[in-house]
Amino acid sequence: MPLVPEIDYGTPASRSEKMVTLTIDGNEITVPEGTSIMRASMEAGIQVPKLCATDMVDAFGSCRLCLVEIEGRNGTPASCTTPVAPGLVVHTQTGRLKDIRKGVMELYISDHPLDCLTCAANGDCELQDMAGAVGLRDVRYGYEGDNHVKARSNGEANARWMPKDESNPYFTYDPSKCIVCSRCVRACEEVQGTFALTIEGRGFDSRVSPGMHEHFLESECVSCGACVQACPTATLTEKSVIEIGQPEHSVVTTCAYCGVGCSFKAEMRGEELVRMVPWKDGQANRGHSCVKGRFAYGYSSHRERILNPMIREKISDPWREVTWEEAYAHVASEFRRIQYQYGRDSIGGITSSRCTNEETFLVQKLIRAGFGNNNVDTCARVCHSPTGYGLGQAFGTSAGTQNFDSVEFTDVVIVIGANPTDAHPVFGSRLKKRLRQGAKLIVIDPRRTELVSSPHIKASYHLPLKPGTNVAVVTALAHVIVTEGLFDEAFIRERCDWSEFEDWASFVAEPRHSPEETEAFTGVPAEALRGAARLFATGGNGSIYYGLGVTEHSQGSTTVMAIANLAMATGNIGRPGVGVNPLRGQNNVQGSCDMGSFPHELPGYRHISDDATRDIFEKLWGVKLNNEPGLRIPNMLDAAVEGTFKGIYIQGEDILQSDPDTKHVSAGLAAMECVVVQDLFLNETANYAHVFLPGSTFLEKDGTFTNAERRINRVRRVMTPKNGYADWEVTQNLAKAMGLDWNYTHPSEIMDEIAATTPSFAMVSYDYLDKVGSVQWPCNEKNPLGSPIMHINGFVRGKGKFIRTEYVATDEKTGARFPLLLTTGRILSQYNVGAQTRRTDNVIWHEEDRLEIHPHDAENRGIREGDWVRLSSRAGETTLRALITDRVAPGVVYTTFHHPTTQANVITTDFSDWATNCPEYKVTAVQISPSNGPSDWQVEYDELARRSRRIKGKLEAAE
Amino acid sequence: MSEGNKIVRMANQIATFFHSQPASEGPNGVATHINKFWEPRMRRQLFDLVDNHGGEGLDSLVLEAVPLIRRPPPAEVPPAQAAAPAAP
Numbered sequence A: 001m002p003l004v005p006e007i008d009y010g011t012p013a014s015r016s017e018k019m020v021t022l023t024i025d026g027n028e029i030t031v032p033e034g035t036s037i038m039r040a041s042m043e044a045g046i047q048v049p050k051l052c053a054t055d056m057v058d059a060f061g062s063c064r065l066c067l068v069e070i071e072g073r074n075g076t077p078a079s080c081t082t083p084v085a086p087g088l089v090v091h092t093q094t095g096r097l098k099d100i101r102k103g104v105m106e107l108y109i110s111d112h113p114l115d116c117l118t119c120a121a122n123g124d125c126e127l128q129d130m131a132g133a134v135g136l137r138d139v140r141y142g143y144e145g146d147n148h149v150k151a152r153s154n155g156e157a158n159a160r161w162m163p164k165d166e167s168n169p170y171f172t173y174d175p176s177k178c179i180v181c182s183r184c185v186r187a188c189e190e191v192q193g194t195f196a197l198t199i200e201g202r203g204f205d206s207r208v209s210p211g212m213h214e215h216f217l218e219s220e221c222v223s224c225g226a227c228v229q230a231c232p233t234a235t236l237t238e239k240s241v242i243e244i245g246q247p248e249h250s251v252v253t254t255c256a257y258c259g260v261g262c263s264f265k266a267e268m269r270g271e272e273l274v275r276m277v278p279w280k281d282g283q284a285n286r287g288h289s290c291v292k293g294r295f296a297y298g299y300s301s302h303r304e305r306i307l308n309p310m311i312r313e314k315i316s317d318p319w320r321e322v323t324w325e326e327a328y329a330h331v332a333s334e335f336r337r338i339q340y341q342y343g344r345d346s347i348g349g350i351t352s353s354r355c356t357n358e359e360t361f362l363v364q365k366l367i368r369a370g371f372g373n374n375n376v377d378t379c380a381r382v383c384h385s386p387t388g389y390g391l392g393q394a395f396g397t398s399a400g401t402q403n404f405d406s407v408e409f410t411d412v413v414i415v416i417g418a419n420p421t422d423a424h425p426v427f428g429s430r431l432k433k434r435l436r437q438g439a440k441l442i443v444i445d446p447r448r449t450e451l452v453s454s455p456h457i458k459a460s461y462h463l464p465l466k467p468g469t470n471v472a473v474v475t476a477l478a479h480v481i482v483t484e485g486l487f488d489e490a491f492i493r494e495r496c497d498w499s500e501f502e503d504w505a506s507f508v509a510e511p512r513h514s515p516e517e518t519e520a521f522t523g524v525p526a527e528a529l530r531g532a533a534r535l536f537a538t539g540g541n542g543s544i545y546y547g548l549g550v551t552e553h554s555q556g557s558t559t560v561m562a563i564a565n566l567a568m569a570t571g572n573i574g575r576p577g578v579g580v581n582p583l584r585g586q587n588n589v590q591g592s593c594d595m596g597s598f599p600h601e602l603p604g605y606r607h608i609s610d611d612a613t614r615d616i617f618e619k620l621w622g623v624k625l626n627n628e629p630g631l632r633i634p635n636m637l638d639a640a641v642e643g644t645f646k647g648i649y650i651q652g653e654d655i656l657q658s659d660p661d662t663k664h665v666s667a668g669l670a671a672m673e674c675v676v677v678q679d680l681f682l683n684e685t686a687n688y689a690h691v692f693l694p695g696s697t698f699l700e701k702d703g704t705f706t707n708a709e710r711r712i713n714r715v716r717r718v719m720t721p722k723n724g725y726a727d728w729e730v731t732q733n734l735a736k737a738m739g740l741d742w743n744y745t746h747p748s749e750i751m752d753e754i755a756a757t758t759p760s761f762a763m764v765s766y767d768y769l770d771k772v773g774s775v776q777w778p779c780n781e782k783n784p785l786g787s788p789i790m791h792i793n794g795f796v797r798g799k800g801k802f803i804r805t806e807y808v809a810t811d812e813k814t815g816a817r818f819p820l821l822l823t824t825g826r827i828l829s830q831y832n833v834g835a836q837t838r839r840t841d842n843v844i845w846h847e848e849d850r851l852e853i854h855p856h857d858a859e860n861r862g863i864r865e866g867d868w869v870r871l872s873s874r875a876g877e878t879t880l881r882a883l884i885t886d887r888v889a890p891g892v893v894y895t896t897f898h899h900p901t902t903q904a905n906v907i908t909t910d911f912s913d914w915a916t917n918c919p920e921y922k923v924t925a926v927q928i929s930p931s932n933g934p935s936d937w938q939v940e941y942d943e944l945a946r947r948s949r950r951i952k953g954k955l956e957a958a959e
Numbered sequence B: 001m002s003e004g005n006k007i008v009r010m011a012n013q014i015a016t017f018f019h020s021q022p023a024s025e026g027p028n029g030v031a032t033h034i035n036k037f038w039e040p041r042m043r044r045q046l047f048d049l050v051d052n053h054g055g056e057g058l059d060s061l062v063l064e065a066v067p068l069i070r071r072p073p074p075a076e077v078p079p080a081q082a083a084a085p086a087a088p
Ligand code: SF4
Pocket: A184, A187, A188, A192, A194, A195, A196, A197, A220, A221, A222, A223, A224, A225, A226, A227, A228
């Protein structure tokens, strides 16, 4: 297996449709107008020497190595900055060019160390390659004069020399090897959009510097790795490459962190992962990545990973390691016993949004076909179930309407309840790029997120609403659009039901929905809201991106409908640059929903009561399926507390930490007789488990993930599972132990079964994915290449449906006891409950969850920066340290939930979305007071966690 | 909060949404929603509230919807109890 080849064309592709023909070294070649001569040459198969150009960033023209001669033009223009023109005759190799290039290389090498043999980039260095390419044979200048290479010259300290910067946990910066090509600076600006790097100094003295001559770790750098990837030398190098050496083969796979679903090349040496490099052909990320996917994979070999199955009688017992056979037999007999004793519906399971489609499909199949009920749910319940419901009602499908590329064509963006630069970083970077090109931005968020104002980006409007008032704000936007006549009548008449529109329009036009009226309780100034509405309706292609700040409310589904209304009213559906875009959290949240993880739906979103659909599966599986919807996660826990739900199989989810109202979750789990947890680590839920089945990482299995744009991406196994089995094998073996006759030998066979039973996946197979790279469902005979944009010529449901969206204040109200509103979110370096990222060097950026509080609220309570504070709600209390900032408005506090010791969900309540029971994470009435240490609950819980992680015959696990 | 109350709250939340919809959709909307998403146990609790407790606390729209809600079959008797009816 070789390294996956990637061609560097030197400059980005041109989008022009006008074609230009020219001759390069006697070859005629036709390329789009605006293409550089360098890129055109590469397309003709001729590689012009280059150092400062790379196709991820715009050309800069500083190294003078890529010169060419053009007949009829004077001089030697740089091919990277010279665009093609019709009829040009270009020569890339002449006597004059050869001399110039040798001279250039000689100068570079004279200020570059010659320790190639021991250099980490040996074999992967463009400076080396170019020296070879131009035929450099000797260097006439020595190191005696000015140089950056040596710490001491002529016995004296060399002021030009700088030591290595090793502050970043994942890569090093060695200034002595820098050739000042500025590729890193441009990558940071153009690709990542962080502007962390500059070239300081001038001429010979110039060099790269993070921020104002800081170390990388203290600078603005977010450790995305784009600069490291862009660097042609060993100046910026992954520490893993320094440690291990150059990879010998690579495999394309998909990041297992967030819903962007970035494609990576896993670069390997044997079974050792050398590094993850974002893949340029990845259609979600286009060669970019964030710190998590790029660097934070160390958890897969973390010492706390559990590799053997374990059992215990009672949750107060220490764990006992057992064989796989014993574990399967135990689970099977326990589940059968429970069903015998308490009835068929007394057990269920939870599928994972972190596992593959194939694994998820198997878990729901086990539950429906093996347990004989529909008690299956997934963590999407607690994040995007309202998206499914809301968009399903309005458009006829839960699908987000666009691909990520669509953002390149948008003119006005509304970002509501989402923080993409932290939670969906690569999409965030792509969005920022478009904003820097001039697209306008409206942010609707209680908090001043990074997008509101960051280098070279400023939102036209930030509407800082009170948590819980989304529906009122979005309906008020519609009010302005309708009453000011800014709606797109032609679109509505053609695509939607006009009488429903009229009904809706008269509803939103009522004066009580005007921004002047709603301002009193939303806190959003009417003028700003009107301005935002006008901008969105009239500014060209309008797109809406939203996240959990929309869905995790008691009116989550209603807000999704309000968003759909807004998009339809302004005609922003069905073409690139527009649409309704849910930013889904976990890597395979989309896929787990597609695969029938909801208790009322079979794969492909078909209701369980539909006889024809059940029939398809019944025939194939040879069982009778229950036609009643099963329990959702919160209902399972309720039923457990009531005593009718006794056993659960949880694959790859940590509901105790991720679900709201921790005390209710733990009470539910504690009431069960057999809790089976399958995961990489003894997670928090495992504190209540009786059986632990070790899981495998995405590096250790084959499968597919479906990202937030419905893109089905391959996950490819690059190493043997440390625990012995991929997760799908574990589920299969468990099913066999329960008497099911399953014989999958490879996940591709599971995908074949999905394709055979699910029309939107009809054309999907591993062979097909190998051929086309990835596809966005629906992918069937009608759409063989998938469906990047939905609803192009009409809505899936026929006519788009306008739905009245009445604001209803949540029952979670502030009062004298709990006067502040708590809302929750994520940060870049950590992922969800943090089980993985906390086990990597990413902790360097986020050691603990902090409570953000406005200076005014802090002062009233005598709280200073860094103080321990007690955070209490009617559900419970916890303590954490304060971070005083005006990013949050007075009356609002904010925290993340990445660390188990914080237990932020002890605070959140069991209120939930009216339609889907998606919990109301984003609004909790709280009080804050100074505190001097952890709450009783935290102390008790720590003790419980410590006790429940004991393994017989082993030292206590550290966490 | 007791589980009965939870059922009431969930049903009323659904009703609240449909109160704002065109009147013709109301009861049907509530019933369809409950039929689609509520597991039989939950519907049984709802019917118990209506049949035996006068629908206490339920929104009027929920009560209007009740005739349209599918009555779940009686709770399954676990095999263990069926086998030994006298056992405690
Ligand atoms: S790692 Fe990313 S953010 Fe940091 S300097 Fe490099 S490109 Fe910029």
